Amino acid sequence: MSVTNGEGIIIYRDVHKWYGDFHVLRGITFTLQKGEVVVICGPSGSGKSTCIRTINRLEEHQRGQIIVDGMELTNDLRNIEAIRREVGMVFQQFNLFPHLTAVQNVTLGPIWVLKMKKSKAQQIALELLERVGIPEQADKHPGQLSGGQQQRVAIARALAMSPKIMLFDEPTSALDPEMIKEVLDVMKELARSGMTMIVVTHEMGFAREVADRIIFFDYGQLVEENTPEEFFHNPVHERTKLFLSQILE
Amino acid sequence: MNDNQQKTYMTKEQLPPPSERIPLLRWLRQNLFSSWLNTILTVMATAVIVTVVFGLLKWALGARWEVIPANLKLLLVGTYPLQYVWRVWAAVYLISLLLGLSSGSRGGLMRRISITVGLVSVVFAILPFPWVTRTWIIGIAVSGAVGFGLGYLGKGRRWCRRVEISLWILSFPIILVFLNGVGGFLPVIEGRTTWGFMLNLIGAIVGIGLSFPIGVLLALGRRSKLPAVRIVCTGYIEIIRGVPLISLLFMASIMLQLLLPASVRPDLVIRAMITITAFSAAYMAENVRGGLQAIPRGQYEAAYAIGLNGTLTTTLIILPQALRLVIPAIVGQFISLFMDTTLFGFIAILELLNITRSIMGNLEWRGTIFELYVFIGVVFWIVCYSMSFISRRIEKTVGVGER
Numbered sequence: 220m221s222v223t224n225g226e227g228i229i230i231y232r233d234v235h236k237w238y239g240d241f242h243v244l245r246g247i248t249f250t251l252q253k254g255e256v257v258v259i260c261g262p263s264g265s266g267k268s269t270c271i272r273t274i275n276r277l278e279e280h281q282r283g284q285i286i287v288d289g290m291e292l293t294n295d296l297r298n299i300e301a302i303r304r305e306v307g308m309v310f311q312q313f314n315l316f317p318h319l320t321a322v323q324n325v326t327l328g329p330i331w332v333l334k335m336k337k338s339k340a341q342q343i344a345l346e347l348l349e350r351v352g353i354p355e356q357a358d359k360h361p362g363q364l365s366g367g368q369q370q371r372v373a374i375a376r377a378l379a380m381s382p383k384i385m386l387f388d389e390p391t392s393a394l395d396p397e398m399i400k401e402v403l404d405v406m407k408e409l410a411r412s413g414m415t416m417i418v419v420t421h422e423m424g425f426a427r428e429v430a431d432r433i434i435f436f437d438y439g440q441l442v443e444e445n446t447p448e449e450f451f452h453n454p455v456h457e458r459t460k461l462f463l464s465q466i467l468e
Numbered sequence: 469m470n471d472n473q474q475k476t477y478m479t480k481e482q483l484p485p486p487s488e489r490i491p492l493l494r495w496l497r498q499n500l501f502s503s504w505l506n507t508i509l510t511v512m513a514t515a516v517i518v519t520v521v522f523g524l525l526k527w528a529l530g531a532r533w534e535v536i537p538a539n540l541k542l543l544l545v546g547t548y549p550l551q552y553v554w555r556v557w558a559a560v561y562l563i564s565l566l567l568g569l570s571s572g573s574r575g576g577l578m579r580r581i582s583i584t585v586g587l588v589s590v591v592f593a594i595l596p597f598p599w600v601t602r603t604w605i606i607g608i609a610v611s612g613a614v615g616f617g618l619g620y621l622g623k624g625r626r627w628c629r630r631v632e633i634s635l636w637i638l639s640f641p642i643i644l645v646f647l648n649g650v651g652g653f654l655p656v657i658e659g660r661t662t663w664g665f666m667l668n669l670i671g672a673i674v675g676i677g678l679s680f681p682i683g684v685l686l687a688l689g690r691r692s693k694l695p696a697v698r699i700v701c702t703g704y705i706e707i708i709r710g711v712p713l714i715s716l717l718f719m720a721s722i723m724l725q726l727l728l729p730a731s732v733r734p735d736l737v738i739r740a741m742i743t744i745t746a747f748s749a750a751y752m753a754e755n756v757r758g759g760l761q762a763i764p765r766g767q768y769e770a771a772y773a774i775g776l777n778g779t780l781t782t783t784l785i786i787l788p789q790a791l792r793l794v795i796p797a798i799v800g801q802f803i804s805l806f807m808d809t810t811l812f813g814f815i816a817i818l819e820l821l822n823i824t825r826s827i828m829g830n831l832e833w834r835g836t837i838f839e840l841y842v843f844i845g846v847v848f849w850i851v852c853y854s855m856s857f858i859s860r861r862i863e864k865t866v867g868v869g870e871r
Contacts, residue, residue, distance in 0.1 A: 296777075300775055303774070303775040304775040308769075312766050314764075314767060316770070317789065318789050318866075327784065328774035331784065332774065332776060373770075377774065380775060
């Protein structure tokens with residue numbers, strides 16, 4: 220179960236994935252250190268979302284090796300569940316549970332997966348909602364909240380499991396412009412607190428400010444990997460230059 | 469000046485919209501007599517309505533309604549022996565007590581239901597029934613009130629809620645055993661096939677209570693990743709849905725008679741109940757599957773992402789949402805199941821419809837077909853309407869529109 224430790228909290232080695240005939244991931248290799256914040260960007264359809272969804276097995280990879288916190292992802296269900304407990308995820312469409320209130324959304328995981336006492340879970344949930352800035356919305360249903368508020372509840376829900384790694388799959392893409400900032404602020408605070416994060420996003424301002432590294436994807440391949448400084452000022456590949464010229468306009 | 473304008477503007481804004489009321493005469497002219505053709509249609513329609521209403525009234529006033537009170541016991545509980553009818557009352561009291569208990573500890577919808585039950589029983593007690601019957605009826609209101617008191621005292625306590633729920637779940641088997649009798653303890657009552665309307669009710673409640681969970685399991689099974697489970701569930705659903713209920717009932721009554729020796733063959737009534745449960749479960753499964761289909765993939769992904777396993781995801785996230793979506797369809801299914809219990813009549817079970825036929829065959833009550841059928845219609849309508857009323861209230865309280 221335990222594979223090499225100490226060389227990275229997430230390790231990708233030559234990971235491939237196909238949807239039928241379509242080769243989505245074409246040999247992805249990278250390593251993420253504990254506490255690192257990595258932004259993945261690239262044109263749509265380049266496989267960046269698919270890539271981070273393989274980390275908690277929402278998508279299966281067909282070749283190569285993925286090691287998360289010393290555990291290799293295989294078809295072993297217990298292994299998958301163990302990894303999911305350590306990896307929190309925030310989705311583009313929030314995916315809150317509409318039949319539960321905000322605080323119930325947050326306590327669900329701790330109560331049922333971590334077997335935490337209800338009162339304890341409640342207390343943690345309220346603290347987390349406070350941390351993401353919406354303690355007053357605790358008893359509302361998702362349908363009564365704005366997009367930005369929903370996404371912050373979703374972040375709190377993921378944090379409630381005390382994950383070691385947080386994945387963000389285009390967390391601001393479905394938001395109205397005036398709500399993007401409130402979500403990004405929460406994410407920045409989280410990054411500064413030392414959380415290991417992988418963020419798929421088009422928010423280049425966020426990438427520049429927070430990321431330790433930026434990874435650029437195209438056609439299912441990892442084209443370029445660099446510090447924000449280098450990435451924005453001295454992109455190596457033609458494809459990266461083109462992408463940056465389009466997105467920074 | 470500017471300020472002033474602003475003010476008038478504001479007040480105008482605050483005025484309610486102009487009333488849409490039209491004087492009666494103008495309404496008549498606009499809607500009923502706007503042209504020659506319309507006028508003719510109005511006159512003709514009025515004539516038809518008046519004739520029908522008068523005909524009905526004339527019949528209703530001259531009808532022999534006494535057939536109903538005279539046979540009321542037969543219609544409602546069939547040939548259940550008179551000296552044991554107290555058991556039926558006791559069953560009713562238990563339900564009334566539980567309703568009262570729930571209404572005392574919860575309020576809301578439960579309170580409204582139990583208040584309605586109490587009021588209706590008071591009204592019935594005023595009607596000119598024999599004194600014994602009146603006393604029995606008043607007992608419903610009394611037991612409801614006792615339950616309410618108990619529920620009110622235990623309100624908000626966790627054990628109270630647990631007791632309440634387990635009592636509800638246990639109440640039905642208790643009632644069934646109680647009505648039927650247990651050897652050595654309560655005399656067993658023979659002739660279960662002739663219990664009148666009570667059979668319709670029991671059949672419907674057993675059918676609903678069992679076909680719902682079975683239907684949910686079948687629906688989940690049909691979407692299972694395991695091919696064996698999926699094939700068995702799909703096959704079951706498609707086979708049952710392809711056969712009319714009446715032929716299934718005939719199979720249960722006649723074929724089993726031929727195939728199984730009497731010693732291992734369950735009683736006819738039980739066979740009928742198993743059949744209607746099995747039948748209804750297939751339809752229930754498809755209703756539930758419709759709800760499951762409507763839940764977006766993101767809900768599964770979010771549940772998996774916080775570490776829930778498949779079972780927990782289904783029970784905590786998917787089913788609660790899916791079932792909410794299909795409440796109207798499920799209640800429709802319950803209502804039609806209840807009405808389908810009249811088909812028991814075709815396999816020689818004397819439920820309400822069939823027992824009515826035997827009353828019609830009685831010389832004394834010759835020609836009372838309409839009176840009896842009107843009675844059946846009213847009884848069924850009351851039960852079905854109550855179900856759909858409750859379902860609408862449940863839809864509201866669980867907030868279907870809250871998405």
